Amino acid sequence: MISFTLNGDPVETDAPADTPLLWVVRDYFKLKGSKYGCGLGLCGACSMRVDGQSVRTCILPVSAVADRAVMTIEGLGSKAQPHVLQDAWVAHGVPQCGYCQSGQLISASVLLEQNPNPTSDEIDAAMSGNICRCGTYPRIKGAIQDAASQLRRETDSGNAS
Secondary structure (H helix, E strand, C coil), rough: CCECCCCCCCCEEECCCCCCCHHHHHHHHHCCCCCCCCCCCCCCCEEEEEEEEECCCCCEEHHHHHCEEEECCCHCCCCCCHHHHHHHHHHHHCCCCCHHHHHCCCHHHHHHCCCCCCCCHHHHHCCCCCCCCCCCHHHHHHHHHHHHHHHHHHHHHHHHH
């Protein structure tokens, strides 16, 4: 049995230890937001957060997350309380086909957590390797910049009280 935390909840799986985390999350826990893209860890569609880092889960065996914290796109926000990035994604019209969006959002969330005021070059570096076949990269960057501004405003207003 492999135990880990999934979107804040403790879980266990009897999946074979070498099964990619992506398939365990999709097939055992029925969370379908993270997608299978290339199967080689190159496109980013399968990205999830593992202990706060964006990780390509199509090549990560579930045994590697034993006793660790995993967050999928389903854990980032909800319909009732979307993450600021999800609101920015919609405002900028980022989603086209939507296939890469969960991985893009996971990587962007890690970036903003680690660097709340990223430069254009830092956004490019953090998002490199997340492939969007629809080519919405300028919209993705704009959404990240707006979300960063929103988070800074929220932090500044919280510090003012």
